[in-house]
Amino acid sequence: MPATTIARIRATPVTVPLEAPIRHSNGAHWGRFVRTIVEVETNDGYVGLGEMGGGGEDAARAFAGLESYLAGHDVFALEALRLKICNPTASLYNNRTQLHAAIEFACLDIIGKKLGVPVHALLGGKLRDRVAFASYLFYRYADPVTGRGEVRTLEQLVAHARELKAKHGFTSHKLKGGVFPPAHELACYRAVAAALPGEGMRYDPNGALSFDDAVHFGQAIEDLRNDYYEDPVFGIAQMRALRDFVRIPLATNTVVVNFEQLAANAAMRAVDVVLLDTTFWGGIRPCIKAAGVCETLGTQVAVHSSGELGIQLATMLHLGAVLPNLGYAADAHYHHLVDDVIEGGPLRYEGGAIRVPDGPGLGVTLDREKLARYHELYRELGSYPYDRDPGRPGWFAHVPNRDWADPADARVPALGR
Numbered sequence: 001m002p003a004t005t006i007a008r009i010r011a012t013p014v015t016v017p018l019e020a021p022i023r024h025s026n027g028a029h030w031g032r033f034v035r036t037i038v039e040v041e042t043n044d045g046y047v048g049l050g051e052m053g054g055g056g057e058d059a060a061r062a063f064a065g066l067e068s069y070l071a072g073h074d075v076f077a078l079e080a081l082r083l084k085i086c087n088p089t090a091s092l093y094n095n096r097t098q099l100h101a102a103i104e105f106a107c108l109d110i111i112g113k114k115l116g117v118p119v120h121a122l123l124g125g126k127l128r129d130r131v132a133f134a135s136y137l138f139y140r141y142a143d144p145v146t147g148r149g150e151v152r153t154l155e156q157l158v159a160h161a162r163e164l165k166a167k168h169g170f171t172s173h174k175l176k177g178g179v180f181p182p183a184h185e186l187a188c189y190r191a192v193a194a195a196l197p198g199e200g201m202r203y204d205p206n207g208a209l210s211f212d213d214a215v216h217f218g219q220a221i222e223d224l225r226n227d228y229y230e231d232p233v234f235g236i237a238q239m240r241a242l243r244d245f246v247r248i249p250l251a252t253n254t255v256v257v258n259f260e261q262l263a264a265n266a267a268m269r270a271v272d273v274v275l276l277d278t279t280f281w282g283g284i285r286p287c288i289k290a291a292g293v294c295e296t297l298g299t300q301v302a303v304h305s306s307g308e309l310g311i312q313l314a315t316m317l318h319l320g321a322v323l324p325n326l327g328y329a330a331d332a333h334y335h336h337l338v339d340d341v342i343e344g345g346p347l348r349y350e351g352g353a354i355r356v357p358d359g360p361g362l363g364v365t366l367d368r369e370k371l372a373r374y375h376e377l378y379r380e381l382g383s384y385p386y387d388r389d390p391g392r393p394g395w396f397a398h399v400p401n402r403d404w405a406d407p408a409d410a411r412v413p414a415l416g417r
C-alpha cells in the first residue's frame, strides 16, 4: 500500500455560542467556546479532523509551527508521531502534548478513512454502541442578550438539573463548583440529590477548596449516592491525605494526566478514579494505555471533558466505546452549546447516552458552512480569558480559594459583544 503522508496542516479558530456563560473555580467561559479545528491533509487527498481548546484562545499559529516538523510523516506511524512532537525531555522546552492530541485524532481519522473502518475498530473494537454521559451542571450567568439561563440559587440549580434530565435522560449528575462559598454549594448539591433520588452524584470544585473545607464538605455528603469526589483539593499528596477523612472515592482530571503522575498515584494510592481526557493525555491512544495500567492496578477510569465540539466529542465516544473498565458515565460540556461544526450536529443524547459513530475514521464530517460562520464569529468576538471572571474584574483564583463569588449577586456582566 503506498504511504499516506502529511502534506499540510490547516487550523481554523471557531467560536460557538453557549446557552449562557458557564462559571468555574478559575473564572468562566464567557458565553462561548473558542476551539481550534485542525485539518491534516495528506499527499493522496485524505483530510483528517482534529480539535483543540486553549483556554478561550486561538491555537492556529501553534499548529502552523508544527507543519515543518511533520511534512512527509506517514500517518500510520503513530508512535513516531508522538516522539516527534512530544519527546518527554524536549517537551521541557516546548510542551506540545495538546497539539499532539489534535494531530493524533486527525491521523486516526485518516487511517480509518483509508481502511474504511471506524476509529474504534483500530483501537481494539467497540465493546458498547453508546456511551453514557452525566449531566454537567454549572453555575451560570444569565445571557446578557436574552437575560435567560442564570443558575445561581439552589432553586435555579434544581430546576436546571430537572430540565437537563427531562431533555437528555441523564441519570448521573455532576456539579461544577468552586464558585460560591462551600456552604452554598453544599446546600445546592444536596438539593439536587434530594430532587433526583437514587441517581449518581459527583462534585468537582477544580481543586479550589482548602483541606479543611474539603474534609467538611466531603463528610457532609457521605450519605449520598456519590459516584466520586473530584479534585476537592489540589495535588496528589493532599488527595492522599484527604482520603483518611472522607469515605468517598476520589477522582482527578488535574493531577494524574500523564504516566509519571500515574506511577506516583500507584505508589501513593491517592486517587481512586482517573478521568481520562483525550486532549490532556495527548490523544486517544495514551488514554487507552493509561486505562490498561489502571485496570491492572485496580484504579477506576472514566472519560473526561475539557470542553468539546463534535470532533473532540467523537474522540471521547471512540475512547469510551473500547475501554473494558469504563466504570462511570462520561462528562461532556456538549449540551451547553447551541450548535456544532459537524454535519447533522449537534449529536443527540438518547437516554443520557450518545451513539458511537460507525462511519470511517472518527465518523464525523465538517459542515463547511458552519465552520465559516463560526470562524467569522471568532473574528468578530476574538478570544476570551477562560481564567478570569467577567463579573469580578481584577479577581483571580487562589489555590485554595478563600474569596468566593457572592450567591446573592444577580448582576449580569458585559461580555464584550
Ligand SMILES: [Mg+2]
Pocket: 204, 206, 230, 231, 252, 253, 254
Ligand atoms: Mg474536573
